[in-house]
Amino acid sequence: MRETELLVVGGGPAGLSAAVEAASHGCEVMVVDSDLALGGQLIKQTHKFFGSESERAGTRGFKIAEILLDELGQLKGKVEVLTNTTAESYYRGDGVVGCMTDEDNYWFVKPKKIVNATGASEKILPFPNNDLPGVYGAGAIQTLMNVYGVVPGKKVLMVGAGNIGLVVSYQLLQAGVDVVGIVEFLPNISGYWVHAAKVRRLGVPVLLKHTITRAIGENKVEGAYIQAVDDNNQLMGEPQKIDCDIICMSVGLSPTVDLLWQAGCKMMYVPELCGYVARRDNQMRTSNADIWAAGDAHGIEEASAAMVEGRIAGLGAAHSLDHVDRVQFGERLGMFWQRLDNLRAGATGEKIRCGVGKCTCQAWEVD
Amino acid sequence: MGWIKEHPVLEFSHKKKVKFVFDGKDLEGYEGEPIAAALHANGVTTYRKTKRMDRDRGFFCAIGKCSSCFMVVDGVPNVRTCVTALKEGMNVETQHGDGQVALLDERKRR
Ligand SMILES: Cc1cc2nc3c(=O)[nH]c(=O)nc-3n(C[C@H](O)[C@H](O)[C@H](O)COP(=O)(O)OP(=O)(O)OC[C@H]3O[C@@H](n4cnc5c(N)ncnc54)[C@H](O)[C@@H]3O)c2cc1C
Ligand code: FES
Numbered sequence: 001m002r003e004t005e006l007l008v009v010g011g012g013p014a015g016l017s018a019a020v021e022a023a024s025h026g027c028e029v030m031v032v033d034s035d036l037a038l039g040g041q042l043i044k045q046t047h048k049f050f051g052s053e054s055e056r057a058g059t060r061g062f063k064i065a066e067i068l069l070d071e072l073g074q075l076k077g078k079v080e081v082l083t084n085t086t087a088e089s090y091y092r093g094d095g096v097v098g099c100m101t102d103e104d105n106y107w108f109v110k111p112k113k114i115v116n117a118t119g120a121s122e123k124i125l126p127f128p129n130n131d132l133p134g135v136y137g138a139g140a141i142q143t144l145m146n147v148y149g150v151v152p153g154k155k156v157l158m159v160g161a162g163n164i165g166l167v168v169s170y171q172l173l174q175a176g177v178d179v180v181g182i183v184e185f186l187p188n189i190s191g192y193w194v195h196a197a198k199v200r201r202l203g204v205p206v207l208l209k210h211t212i213t214r215a216i217g218e219n220k221v222e223g224a225y226i227q228a229v230d231d232n233n234q235l236m237g238e239p240q241k242i243d244c245d246i247i248c249m250s251v252g253l254s255p256t257v258d259l260l261w262q263a264g265c266k267m268m269y270v271p272e273l274c275g276y277v278a279r280r281d282n283q284m285r286t287s288n289a290d291i292w293a294a295g296d297a298h299g300i301e302e303a304s305a306a307m308v309e310g311r312i313a314g315l316g317a318a319h320s321l322d323h324v325d326r327v328q329f330g331e332r333l334g335m336f337w338q339r340l341d342n343l344r345a346g347a348t349g350e351k352i353r354c355g356v357g358k359c360t361c362q363a364w365e366v367d
Numbered sequence: 368m369g370w371i372k373e374h375p376v377l378e379f380s381h382k383k384k385v386k387f388v389f390d391g392k393d394l395e396g397y398e399g400e401p402i403a404a405a406l407h408a409n410g411v412t413t414y415r416k417t418k419r420m421d422r423d424r425g426f427f428c429a430i431g432k433c434s435s436c437f438m439v440v441d442g443v444p445n446v447r448t449c450v451t452a453l454k455e456g457m458n459v460e461t462q463h464g465d466g467q468v469a470l471l472d473e474r475k476r477r
Contacts, residue, residue, distance in 0.1 A: 122427075122433075140449075150368065152407070153368065
């Protein structure tokens with residue numbers, strides 16, 4: 001059985017930030033990530049990020065990942081990184097975590113503390129043939145074309161006009177793939193105006209109050225039917241046939257919280273955070289005193305916030321292991337919260353503020 | 368479907384090209400990249416057939432979370448090909464229904 005002070009599950013922006021923070025205080029950290037490379041969603045993002053200056057707005061996503069990996073590299077002696085390794089099980093009795101490296105190499109680790117930064121998984125809509133190859137999540141399309149340089153298809157129908165749908169549409173056009181249209185159930189574009197303007201300028205039609213009703217094809221996608229919806233969200237008019245070989249789903253994400261359920265953390269359904277999330281205190285600690293969570297796994301938000309939440313979780317874990325004294329802990333916690341509050345300020349942050357408010361408690365009765 | 372040749376923002380630095388076998392056919396892909404990505408670049412979109420309905424399944428999440436891309440790789444069933452690296456000479460097969468662990472035992476015995 002392996003041992004470590006802190007196990008960070010997931011090496012996206014949240015997990016990497018947690019690892020950097022904890023290790024910088026002298027904590028011994030092990031990071032495991034299912035993927036072949038670290039960086040999570042960041043390494044797929046070719047666009048310049050939103051957010052505030054301190055969270056590297058204006059920098060392209062994959063560059064932010066490089067910066068975080070550099071920081072981690074400088075703490076080499078303290079951090080062990082295992083890619084292609086999935087944390088799959090948590091044994092409540094003794095706090096042991098079961099991991100799998102490759103697809104058939106199983107082993108155990110007993111960490112003193114855990115930060116769960118497992119990100120999110122993509123949602124799908126119910127419609128006939130939605131299981132056909134060619135119906136892909138937006139993240140999958142990004143992985144194919146932005147990380148591995150594979151042409152995903154010829155003609156893409158995008159479902160969903162939130163930021164992800166808009167950004168991925170633009171990235172598809174950059175890669176030379178035709179985007180035949182974007183359908184959006186809502187009467188308005190929920191993504192940022194700049195992203196919408198970019199794709200519109202390039203001639204991609206955005207059909208509001210429209211939805212996909214069926215995918216066409218035998219063994220893979222050969223087209224789709226879309227249809228308008230009325231003010232009561234009922235289908236109206238005639239279905240329209242679309243010629244496409246890819247249907248890209250960008251209809252939202254839900255937090256990946258399997259380990260937290262297994263660990264018996266108190267969970268709560270919070271629509272504003274897009275699914276079940278763990279209840280937490282102000283240092284991101286769950287009701288299981290040995291487990292923290294951060295990033296999309298703690299509620300769908302953005303990389304900028306994921307990095308600050310990761311910092312807070314890493315700080316909290318390091319503090320509980322006596323690597324940070326009370327004064328420094330209080331100071332840094334206050335500084336990170338200032339940054340989070342800045343990111344969540346204003347009208348755009350309202351939904352998140354409301355969601356976080358619902359599942360945050362003042363303090364657990366621990367220690 | 369192939370690989371992207373030119374991109375305004377990204378540069379792709381692939382490692383070396385390797386040969387692998389898919390359902391008896393020789394294909395090529397880049398070492399260290401996911402098996403599923405290499406298959407997709409070769410125009411292969413069906414990775415498994417479902418047990419009851421015999422429906423085609425391919426890629427979906429690309430991050431090892433949805434089980435859509437399970438295949439039999441070097442005799443091991445239920446391999447998440449979207450997060451498993453391609454190696455020279457790998458034998459990749461379409462998975463039909465549930466994987467059989469017996470195959471795994473046989474491989475280990477060999
Ligand atoms: C198209 C698109 C555009 C975006 N644009 C912006 C933007 O402009 N600004 C912004 O701030 N944000 C943006 N985001 C959002 C941002 O990318 C995410 O919010 C952020 O990546 C969340 O970070 P994370 O670390 O929580 O999760 P992720 O980045 O998803 O990382 C989670 C990691 O955990 C690993 N993992 C999961 N489960 C396990 C397990 N059991 N064992 C081991 N490893 C596991 C995964 O492999 C993954 O590497 C965008 C997202 C997308 C998809
Ligand atoms: S595509 Fe989802 S697990 Fe591989």
